[in-house]
Amino acid sequence: MPDTAAEITNTASLVVDLADRSYPIYIGVDLLKQPELLARHIPGDTAVVVSNTTVAPLYADALINGLSEFKKVEQIVLPDGEQYKSLEVLSTIFDALVDARCDRQTTLIALGGGVIGDITGFAAASYQRGVPFIQIPTTLLSQVDSSVGGKTGVNHPRAKNMIGAFYQPRCVIADIRTLDTLPDRELSAGLAEIIKYGLLWDVDFLDWIETNIARLRARDEAALKHAITRSCAIKADIVNQDEREGGLRALLNLGHTFGHAIEAGMGYGNWLHGEAVGAGMCMAADLSHRLEWISAADLARVYRIVAAAGLPTQSPSELSIETIRSLMDSDKKVQSGRLRLVLMHGLGSALVTDKAPEETLMQTLQNTHASAF
Amino acid sequence: MPDTAAEITNTASLVVDLADRSYPIYIGVDLLKQPELLARHIPGDTAVVVSNTTVAPLYADALINGLSEFKKVEQIVLPDGEQYKSLEVLSTIFDALVDARCDRQTTLIALGGGVIGDITGFAAASYQRGVPFIQIPTTLLSQVDSSVGGKTGVNHPRAKNMIGAFYQPRCVIADIRTLDTLPDRELSAGLAEIIKYGLLWDVDFLDWIETNIARLRARDEAALKHAITRSCAIKADIVNQDEREGGLRALLNLGHTFGHAIEAGMGYGNWLHGEAVGAGMCMAADLSHRLEWISAADLARVYRIVAAAGLPTQSPSELSIETIRSLMDSDKKVQSGRLRLVLMHGLGSALVTDKAPEETLMQTLQNTHASAF
Known part of the structure; x- marks a missing residue:
């Protein structure tokens, strides 16, 4: 019953x-x-x-x-x-x-x-x-x-x-x-989405993640329970307000337009979704910094947290920059042929924009490509 | 604009x-x-x-x-x-x-x-x-x-x-x-669903169809416009009250559990959907009569209208009765393994029932099979 x-x-x-x-x-x-x-x-x-x-x-x-x-x-x-x-x-x-x-x-x-x-x-x-x-x-x-x-x-x-x-x-x-x-690699992939909630919605949670990243990777039960509950609560909060992705819900795709291009380009299953999102968040942070929406210190902090979670911070050398750019146009957020990206305006605060100039986007794709390092 | x-x-x-x-x-x-x-x-x-x-x-x-x-x-x-x-x-x-x-x-x-x-x-x-x-x-x-x-x-x-x-x-x-x-055969298939609305919901509309069946088959524009508008209005009325098929909407499946079995058994595309529904309505009428829910005169009338529309009134000899019975169990209206049928309780009034005894159903399947004629 x-x-x-x-x-x-x-x-x-x-x-x-x-x-x-x-x-x-x-x-x-x-x-x-x-x-x-x-x-x-x-x-x-x-x-x-x-x-x-x-x-x-x-x-x-x-x-x-x-x-x-x-x-x-x-x-x-x-x-x-x-x-x-x-x-x-x-x-x-x-x-x-x-x-x-x-x-x-x-x-x-x-x-x-x-x-x-x-x-x-x-x-x-x-x-x-x-x-x-x-x-x-x-x-x-x-x-x-x-x-x-x-x-x-x-x-x-x-x-x-x-x-x-x-x-x-x-x-x-x-x-x-x-x-x-769960294999370590998949644990890290999950941490990518947890970091994402901090970056897009809650800088206090981002601070907590940064402090507790080693506990999370060591599978401390209390730390995992807090991270999962807070992540679900943030997502539920956003979904409650926008079930059908009219606006707010699109923020949950931070790092995903870049990440989906990497996943599709590499062939599904070669990069884990969370790994692609890890690199994608660094790419979104790089572009946000070029637009002067986050500081150089914040950009470095995003790289540091993503790396500490055991995730890649660059797009893969196997894919050309042109391939990644082209695959981004298949994203569901494209509207009437115009690419819309989720970027950060300060850590803990995301927005959807079609304002990033194409040449600035290409600079980000070059700067975050494995060949640039 | x-x-x-x-x-x-x-x-x-x-x-x-x-x-x-x-x-x-x-x-x-x-x-x-x-x-x-x-x-x-x-x-x-x-x-x-x-x-x-x-x-x-x-x-x-x-x-x-x-x-x-x-x-x-x-x-x-x-x-x-x-x-x-x-x-x-x-x-x-x-x-x-x-x-x-x-x-x-x-x-x-x-x-x-x-x-x-x-x-x-x-x-x-x-x-x-x-x-x-x-x-x-x-x-x-x-x-x-x-x-x-x-x-x-x-x-x-x-x-x-x-x-x-x-x-x-x-x-x-x-x-x-x-x-x-539209080929004549497909026009008749459409008439099957129009007849269905009369049988399940509106005996006055059924009377009108019976009177005007020749005009409809001759593609008289005014007759077609009335038949289509009234059919859509009946369906819209039912859907307005029950969008997700909680109850009332199931009535629209009059003749369809029999018909779907014929269509699936013959291979899709061999019998038109409307043709299978035509025979299916006769089968539903036969069973309704056996349960004493419609009179012998009403049963004969259903056969006459379906035949006048140029539709089959029997299940095909190519399918065994056992095959038809077995395929009926794949119907979406089956609930917890129990077959539910839409039958008539007087012309112009349909109901969903799981009360038809198996042996009465088998009598209907035998009596409406092409081999019985």
């Missing part, structure tokens, strides 16, 4: 407030050992856990065993990697759902990182025009980013996240214990 | 009232010769007309020439047929949109029948998580059915309309002149 709304709100770490599509986010240690947390958000008697070949062996069995009260709990295991966030793989999810005769009351549960969350969310949005959906993010990046805000979708071979839907989950369960098995 | 809302409402035949997603439907003769009707609903400076190899040569050039004030108007021409309403063909639309660097302000215009409307609508719902969308239905069936109500999507190889979204157009333009080029 589901608890009352009040009880759920009491146990949730925060609530994303979107009227009749509001949902709770639970953040804590060993939450996957409390199956009732998940069960009370499954409305029907059938669920399908969608996971990948890396995460399924670690957590899927225990999760499914915890749902023994339900009539049918199926499992779909996808290959692991950003290159599989495609229409083709989405199609295999639909095949499995049709094969299992899943109906409109079937809840899809995404168990994995951002790729699993995004593709499963889009499958849930589209299967029979919408079935219930729950997110269990198991990477730091997906816990702080892709599980909040309802963006779902898949990549086009030439442009990231080009195809998708806005679709809200019934709940998000972020178990910090799942980060124990 | 867009007209004021009041002016649009004045010229529209009816308005589908869905708060901030309300939209006008224009129904009339030679509306495609008034490009300003279309132009005022395109918010940006870029549009893409999606059509097929049958419709594009007839209407696309004139339509695009009428939009010369816009910066860029592209064209996508798909193969013609229900079998192309697939994820694979959807993927080629996305390819073309990315190739043309279409951004979030690009309006997709569906020019064609239900297949074009459904797949283009889903492309519009999903491309960059949603771009503006306009419907120009050119078949009788799409004018009375698929262009109203916001259902978009593609078929799964084993189940119709399994993947999609609810997504409302900016406007619908139904030009009766486009029916001049």
Whole structure:
């Protein structure tokens, strides 16, 4: 039996407030050992856990065993990697759902990182025009980013996240214990998005991150819980005000227009999303400094924090500057052919602009390219 | 320049009232010769007309020439047929949109029948998580059915309309002149849905259809305009009350659970959707009569009207009764494994029920099979 709304709100770490599509986010240690947390958000008697070949062996069995009260709990295991966030793989999810005769009351549960969350969310949005959906993010990046805000979708071979839907989950369960098995490189990728929240919204949080970056990299549970909760709260705050990316929400793409070009150019899966965002934030900081919107000291500080998180600060030598520039034009923020970038106006404060002159942008691309160092 | 809302409402035949997603439907003769009707609903400076190899040569050039004030108007021409309403063909639309660097302000215009409307609508719902969308239905069936109500999507190889979204157009333009080029068989398929509205909602309209069926088949413009307007008004009335198919909207599926099984079993494109619905309505009437919900005279009347429209009244001999029964279980109305059917309780009044005993259903499947005649 589901608890009352009040009880759920009491146990949730925060609530994303979107009227009749509001949902709770639970953040804590060993939450996957409390199956009732998940069960009370499954409305029907059938669920399908969608996971990948890396995460399924670690957590899927225990999760499914915890749902023994339900009539049918199926499992779909996808290959692991950003290159599989495609229409083709989405199609295999639909095949499995049709094969299992899943109906409109079937809840899809995404168990994995951002790729699993995004593709499963889009499958849930589209299967029979919408079935219930729950997110269990198991990477730091997906816990702080892709599980909040309802963006779902898949990549086009030439442009990231080009195809998708806005679709809200019934709940998000972020178990910090799942980060124990996360490779260091993926932990750093998650820190990129955490740094991003500080840079675009909250300079006090940026100070905290700078002070605690070693604790975070050492996976200190209290530090991680604070960083995840504060990041989700900032994102929820922004999404509450702008669910459909009319304006404010675009700020969340700080570093992403640069980063998406790097990811697409290198081929999805070669650079992690967070790594590309790390370099992308340095590129956005460089351009912000050239426009005299942040100081030289602030620029140096951005580089220092990104590097301290174990992330790249330059675009890769494998890509030419011209390729990066061209790929930036595929960004979803392009409007009527005009490139719009998220830049900083002082640390902790971001804005969307189409005012950066093309030659200044090209100077940034040259100065932040690996060949410049 | 867009007209004021009041002016649009004045010229529209009816308005589908869905708060901030309300939209006008224009129904009339030679509306495609008034490009300003279309132009005022395109918010940006870029549009893409999606059509097929049958419709594009007839209407696309004139339509695009009428939009010369816009910066860029592209064209996508798909193969013609229900079998192309697939994820694979959807993927080629996305390819073309990315190739043309279409951004979030690009309006997709569906020019064609239900297949074009459904797949283009889903492309519009999903491309960059949603771009503006306009419907120009050119078949009788799409004018009375698929262009109203916001259902978009593609078929799964084993189940119709399994993947999609609810997504409302900016406007619908139904030009009766486009029916001049429609094959007789497709005109009859459209009449199936018109008959459906009479059977499920409005017995007076059913009387009118029965009286005017010959005029409709002869493409009398005044008769067609009345039939289309009344059908759209009934559908809009139902959708206004139940956008997301909580209950009432399911009534629109009268004859469709039987019909979808026939379509899927025969392979999409072999029976037209309207033909399958024609037989499906006879099957629903047969079962309603067995349950003593409609009289023998009413049952005979349903058969007579469906036949007078030039539609099949029986399921095809190529499919076994067992195959039809099995395919019915893939229907989206199945809930927790239980088949739910839309049946009639008196002509002009439909209801959703899971009360039909399995053996009575099997009697209907046997009695309405071509082998029984």
